[in-house]
Every structure is written in C-alpha cells, then in structure tokens.
Amino acid sequence: MFSQLIISGIAIGATYALMALAMVIIYKTSEVLNFAQGDMAMLSAFVAYFILEDQGLGFAAAFPLALLFAFCLGAVLEFGFLRRAKEPTVLGLIIITLGLQMILYGLASWRWGSDQKNFPFPVSDFEVHEILPGAVISDLNLVTLGWALLLMLLLFAFFRYTKLGVAMKATQQNHVVARIMGIRVNRILMLTWGISSMVGASAAFLIASTDTLDPNLMWNPQLKGFSAAVLGGMTSLPGAVAGGFILGVIENLFGGYVSVEFKSVVAFAVIVLILCVRPSGLFARHYVRKV
Amino acid sequence: MLEVRNIETLYGLVMALRGVSLKLSENKITAILGANGAGKSTLIKTVMGLIEDQPDKGAIWLDDKRIDGKDTEDIVRLGLAYVPEGREVFEELTVLENLLMGAYTRGGSHGKADLKMVYGLFPRLAERQRQLAGTLSGGEQQMLAIGRALMMRPRIMFLDEPSLGLSPLLVREIFHTIRLVNRELGTTILLVEQNANMALSVCHHGYVMENGRFVLAGTPQELMSDEDVREFYLGVRSEVSVKGFQRYKRKKRWR
Numbered sequence: 001m002f003s004q005l006i007i008s009g010i011a012i013g014a015t016y017a018l019m020a021l022a023m024v025i026i027y028k029t030s031e032v033l034n035f036a037q038g039d040m041a042m043l044s045a046f047v048a049y050f051i052l053e054d055q056g057l058g059f060a061a062a063f064p065l066a067l068l069f070a071f072c073l074g075a076v077l078e079f080g081f082l083r084r085a086k087e088p089t090v091l092g093l094i095i096i097t098l099g100l101q102m103i104l105y106g107l108a109s110w111r112w113g114s115d116q117k118n119f120p121f122p123v124s125d126f127e128v129h130e131i132l133p134g135a136v137i138s139d140l141n142l143v144t145l146g147w148a149l150l151l152m153l154l155l156f157a158f159f160r161y162t163k164l165g166v167a168m169k170a171t172q173q174n175h176v177v178a179r180i181m182g183i184r185v186n187r188i189l190m191l192t193w194g195i196s197s198m199v200g201a202s203a204a205f206l207i208a209s210t211d212t213l214d215p216n217l218m219w220n221p222q223l224k225g226f227s228a229a230v231l232g233g234m235t236s237l238p239g240a241v242a243g244g245f246i247l248g249v250i251e252n253l254f255g256g257y258v259s260v261e262f263k264s265v266v267a268f269a270v271i272v273l274i275l276c277v278r279p280s281g282l283f284a285r286h287y288v289r290k291v
Numbered sequence: 292m293l294e295v296r297n298i299e300t301l302y303g304l305v306m307a308l309r310g311v312s313l314k315l316s317e318n319k320i321t322a323i324l325g326a327n328g329a330g331k332s333t334l335i336k337t338v339m340g341l342i343e344d345q346p347d348k349g350a351i352w353l354d355d356k357r358i359d360g361k362d363t364e365d366i367v368r369l370g371l372a373y374v375p376e377g378r379e380v381f382e383e384l385t386v387l388e389n390l391l392m393g394a395y396t397r398g399g400s401h402g403k404a405d406l407k408m409v410y411g412l413f414p415r416l417a418e419r420q421r422q423l424a425g426t427l428s429g430g431e432q433q434m435l436a437i438g439r440a441l442m443m444r445p446r447i448m449f450l451d452e453p454s455l456g457l458s459p460l461l462v463r464e465i466f467h468t469i470r471l472v473n474r475e476l477g478t479t480i481l482l483v484e485q486n487a488n489m490a491l492s493v494c495h496h497g498y499v500m501e502n503g504r505f506v507l508a509g510t511p512q513e514l515m516s517d518e519d520v521r522e523f524y525l526g527v528r529s530e531v532s533v534k535g536f537q538r539y540k541r542k543k544r545w546r
C-alpha cells in the first residue's frame with residue numbers, strides 16, 4: 001500500500017509540478033500571480049478536444065495544434081490585456097488575471113457546456129505494470145511522468161544554453177538593464193506567457209485524460225500548482241518541480257492513511273507549515289539587493 | 292557623432308535638465324563633473340531613452356539621425372552602450388552569461404573574439420566566468436559591467452560613476468582600463484564622475500554641471516586651473532582673501 005501511494009503520488013505530482021512551473025515562469029518575469037493559468041490550460045484542452053472529436057484529426061495533429069493554440073493564447077493575453085495596464089501595480093495585474101480567468105471560464109462554459117466529456121488519449125489508465133511488489137503504475141502514469149520530465153529537461157536546457165533563454169532570465173532580474181542590453185522586454189514578456197501557457201496546457205491534457213473534461217477541470221490543479229510553487233520558493237524552477245512531487249506524495253499518503261475527505265486540505269497545511277519554518281520556500285536562493 | 296541640443300528633462304513637474312547642450316568628439320573621452328543631484332545621470336538616461344516621454348524640449352542627434360523619442364532597444368542598436376551607476380550586473384547570471392547578454396544584439400560569430408578581448412582587459416573575469424555575478428566583489432562587478440558593455444562593440448560608451456564605492460587602487464585600475472579602451476578600440480567615451488581628479492586626468496574635454504545645466508566647459512587643463520573647480524571639485528582651497536567679492540563675480544560668469 002505504501003509504495004503504491006508513493007507511486008500514484010509521484011504521478012499526480014508530475015501534473016502539479018507542470019502547473020507550478022507554468023506559474024513560476026510568469027511570476028519570475030513579472031511578479032504576477034497568474035490566476036488565469038488553470039483556465040488558459042483548460043481552454044487549450046477543450047481546443048484539443050475540439051480538434052480530436054469535431055474535426056476528427058488524430059492525436060499527432062491535435063496535441064501540437066492545441067499547444068500552438070496555448071502559446072498564442074498566452075501571448076495574446078499578455079499583449080492584449082496585461083500590457084495595456086498603464087503604470088501597473090502588481091496587485092492591479094493580478095486582478096486582471098482574475099478577470100481573464102472569469103472570461104476564459106465563461107467562454108468554455110458557453111461553447112462546450114458544463115457536462116463532463118471523455119477526453120480521448122492514446123494511452124490508457126487501465127494498462128498497468130507491477131513495478132514493485134503490490135504496486136502498479138499505469139501506462140498513462142508513465143506517459144505523464146515521462147512528459148513532465150522531458151518538458152522540464154527542455155525548459156532547463158532552454159534557460160541554460162540558449163541566448164533567448166538567458167535573455168529571459170536577464171529580463172526576469174532587471175527589466176531596465178535588459179533593455180540597455182537591447183533585449184526587447186515586451187517581446188520577452190509575450191514569449192514568457194506563451195511558453196508558460198504551453199506548459200500549463202500540457203498538464204491539462206494529462207489531467208483531462210485521467211479524469212473527464214469540463215470547465216472546472218483545472219480548478220484544483222491550479223491551486224495545487226500554486227501551492228507547489230510556494231513550496232519551492234515561487235522563483236525557482238527546480239523548486240517548483242520538487243514542490244510538485246513532494247506535494248503529490250504527501251497528499252496521497254495523507255489520503256491513504258488519514259482521511260480522504262481532507263486530502264485536498266493537506267496542500268494548504270503544508271504551505272502554512274513551510275511558511276512558518278522557511279518563509280522563502282524550500283529552494284529559494286536569495287541575494288542581497290542593493291538599494 | 293552624438294550631439295545633444297538644448298534638452299530639458301522633467302520628472303513630473305520637476306525639471307532635472309534645464310537646457311543642456313553637449314557635443315562628443317569622435318574617439319575622445321569627455322567627462323562630466325558635478326555634485327550629487329546635478330542631473331548627470333538624468334542626462335545619460337535621457338539620451339538612452341530610458342525616461343519615458345523625455346526630453347521634453349530639445350533634440351538629440353547621432354550623426355544625421357535624430358534619436359530622441361526612440362526606444363532604448365533601438366538606441367542601443369545604433370552603437371550606444373551604457374554602464375549604469377551602481378554597476379547593475381545580472382546577479383543571478385554567471386559572469387559569462389552577463390557578458391553574452393552584452394552581445395545580445397550582435398548576431399553571429401563575433402562573440403568568441405570579443406570575449407577574448409574582454410578577458411584580456413579583465414583577466415579576473417576569465418577566472419570567474421562560471422561564478423554568479425552576485426557573488427563578485429564590487430570592483431569585479433564594475434569590471435563586469437564595463438566588459439558587458441564592451442561586448443556590444445559600441446561606438447559610444449557612457450560610464451556613470453564607475454569609481455563609486457571602490458578602493459583607490461581599484462579606481463586607478465578602472466581608469467587605466469577606460470583609457471586603454473579609448474585608445475586601443477577607439478571607443479568614444481562619455482564619463483560621468485564625482486571623482487574630479489581621476490576624471491580630469493583621463494579626459495580630453497570636460498563639462499561641469501550644476502542644477503541641471505552646464506556651467507563650465509573646457510580642456511582638463513582649463514578646468515583644473517579654474518578657481519571654482521579647484522575649490523569645489525578638486526578640494527584645493529584658493530588663497531584669495533576677499534572671497535565674497537570673488538565668488539560673486541565667478542557665479543555671475545557661470546550664468
């Protein structure tokens with residue numbers, strides 16, 4: 001039982017980690033908590049569903065197209081809404097993301113209704129492998145884990161080895177100095193939102209395939225992703241990933257041994273605990289800022 | 292070359308520059324001296340397009356192109372590099388990454404040669420290239436900030452108080468490098484300094500700024516022999532006893 005809970009925890013933790021990554025990528029560049037993150041992902045999952053079911057295209061076309069949609073959605077929201085704010089405060093920007101969340105939710109409910117849909121997926125949650133005595137992992141779990149790890153690897157490589165990735169990190173640290181280097185900060189922000197939206201969308205595809213698809217799909221994962229991000233210090237990508245896995249496992253263990261009803265509350269208990277012991281999160285690095 | 296014509300810059304309702312004109316000479320070092328709050332940094336920021344909707348009046352020309360009102364990102368691409376006051380390196384990037392960001396606008400294969408040039412000027416950066424910039428000492432950060440600007444291979448480089456907070460030995464080292472860059476690379480330099488001694492020792496031409504306007508200009512020799520510069524910027528007391536009268540006359544000349 002214990003090893004099974006751990007394994008399922010890791011699998012679900014992978015989706016939290018993806019959501020946490022998505023939120024941290026935006027938070028680092030603009031200090032905005034993006035409350036629309038979950039519903040941007042949800043809408044992208046609906047677009048994937050639309051391409052698969054209504055257009056009858058295969059997975060090989062549907063997922064890349066839906067990810068492309070996710071990228072454009074993120075970029076358009078940044079360009080069309082957040083950038084319009086004149087001399088924005090962080091709080092003002094956060095309110096804008098709350099508004100966007102409502103718009104996206106309304107849009108999905110209006111177009112697709114609120115009934116639960118079966119989200120088709122190429123691998124099944126019922127094909128299982130016994131990897132430890134008494135503990136199984138499904139094909140879908142494996143794909144989830146593999147995709148999450150691959151995406152993380154790609155993101156780390158992008159931020160470490162490409163000029164654009166380093167420029168994004170530079171922009172995150174200081175917009176003014178980035179501009180002095182000739183980095184077009186507005187474009188970087190758009191790109192940030194696009195990439196973040198894609199990461200979130202891929203989490204939504206995986207979550208929708210274990211579950212069903214409806215406009216409330218990402219409500220819980222977004223909260224978990226946010227918790228995982230806080231756990232990891234809000235500004236650290238490895239921290240967000242670790243936070244996601246830790247949260248998934250703890251939550252599952254709690255659900256298995258203590259109480260299923262309060263399983264979801266664990267995330268917040270963990271956050272409160274962490275914030276009491278290490279206010280900057282488990283993985284945050286801190287530099288003394290000059291005044 | 293760069294020419295600033297009678298610009299005025301406002302911060303809200305406060306006028307920080309009140310009609311400033313300046314001409315840089317190609318391949319030369321020009322220095323601006325002035326006390327804290329005189330408007331030296333504001334002048335550079337205005338030229339770099341970093342103060343939104345400013346200058347309010349006047350014009351800034353580069354060769355035969357007018358550059359005021361352009362975006363900073365585009366001004367940089369015309370060959371203007373800026374080493375801001377307080378260094379402002381990217382603390383959470385490595386030394387190498389900082390330098391590569393300096394070369395952000397330059398595509399292609401120049402990177403390697405330029406990196407070698409910068410490491411040649413500042414061997415200490417080469418030793419620390421994998422280290423995070425936030426962990427460097429103040430002097431090393433200043434070297435990094437200058438090196439990063441040089442990676443742009445700029446025509447013109449603005450240096451805002453490069454000696455701020457550095458030990459005398461390091462200050463000398465930095466100024467030595469500034470002179471070297473000017474001579475070897477032919478970079479035109481605008482140097483803003485409170486350390487008048489040092490600035491006048493390297494520059495070919497100098498300006499003195501007070502309250503948002505230039506009150507004096509000349510060669511370093513001329514400036515060094517000026518009574519007020521000697522008294523207020525170089526810390527040399529004048530021997531004249533009837534001070535009140537003299538001061539009055541000088542003040543009048545400045546206006």
Ligand SMILES: Nc1ncnc2c1ncn2[C@@H]1O[C@H](COP(=O)(O)OP(=O)(O)O)[C@@H](O)[C@H]1O
Pocket residue numbers: 302305307325326327328329330331332333334
């Ligand atoms: N962001 C700002 N907002 C309002 N006033 C400013 C700002 N920056 C500078 N000032 C004012 O403009 C004047 C010139 O400042 P600055 O150019 O930084 O002087 P310096 O670099 O010569 O020390 C000062 O009176 C300063 O208080």
Ligand SMILES: [Mg+2]
Pocket residue numbers: 331332333376451
């Ligand atoms: Mg200044």
